[in-house]
Amino acid sequence: MDTVLVTGGAGYIGSHVVKNLAAEGYRVVVFDNLSTGFRDSVLAGDLVVGDLADSAALDELLRTFRPAAVMHFAANIEVGESVRDPLKYYRNNAANTVNLLAALAREGVRKCIFSSTAAVYGIPDTIPIRESEPIRPINPYGQAKAFVEKVLEDCSRSGDIDYVSLRYFNASGADPQGRIGERHTPESHLIPLTLKAARGARRNITVFGSDYATPDGTCVRDYIHVEDLSSAHLLALEHLLQGGESGAFNCGYGHGYSVSEVIETAKRVTGVEIPVELSGRRPGDPPVLVADSTGLQQALHWKPRHDDLEFIVRTAWEWERKQS
């Protein structure tokens, strides 16, 4: 079976994909500097600890393991931090990706699956968002991801690489067997924050804005279970290995839940009356972000299996309650 290199495979999403790649019989090598990832999240394959900035380490890695493809998750992921410290994001998410792509070109690795984001769309004109929507990021995090998508397009045109960019909406949930889950520090995502409040690790959950033009006034997001996100990666891999075309695809269910609906679901699942604090809107938060994922379903034959907020929150809770 082919070897797949997974950068950032010790992180939240990467570790779920590593587990599923191994279950499908792929040989996996994780490359991660463990800056936000965890050694014990890597449930399969080899872990090489190293940094994407280190070209010599990348060359050695590629020569040793000879991967057929790369899945590139490694990045910093906090939008707010990217506004405060843009250079961190342009360095790690953009420049270090160019470094990786240069190493891939040197060593003749031609297939790449890239972790992109809904943040490349900024504030979209149309909902659900199609891939043809203008790319207009409004923060350095989204800018750096959009830049990498462009670099991949150019490298594909020059014949250096075949790629699939997957634009994730809100990755959520955890391994249904409870072995791995979301472990960001600081945490900025709604579901784990709400569940931390449920287990008493936070005082409350803050709702930013309750006067949006949405049914209950709170922001609506498209929460995709990390296992369905993972299956999109495996399909993208097969697609590229079989000589399929490069492209960018949205990853989401095509409908969303409001912040209030998520909190209510968390109260039901946990049985805890989670304290809620209302606060003002955050700048740059679009009222609704929902994916049109027809492209992923048609081109890659993706079939979501966990389009169920209750299941998402339940698997996240099983994981979260073990964190105390």
Ligand SMILES: NC(=O)c1ccc[n+]([C@@H]2O[C@H](COP(=O)([O-])OP(=O)(O)OC[C@H]3O[C@@H](n4cnc5c(N)ncnc54)[C@H](O)[C@@H]3O)[C@@H](O)[C@H]2O)c1
């Ligand atoms: N979590 C989401 O909802 C979401 C949404 C859209 C896109 N994404 C993208 O998905 C990817 C994974 O996100 P995540 O939530 O799993 O984040 P994470 O922080 O849990 O994982 C990132 C991993 O990359 C590693 N890493 C970072 N910089 C590195 C470097 N220079 N060299 C080697 N390893 C490095 C970290 O140690 C960590 O293990 C990121 O590219 C992120 O931008 C995530």
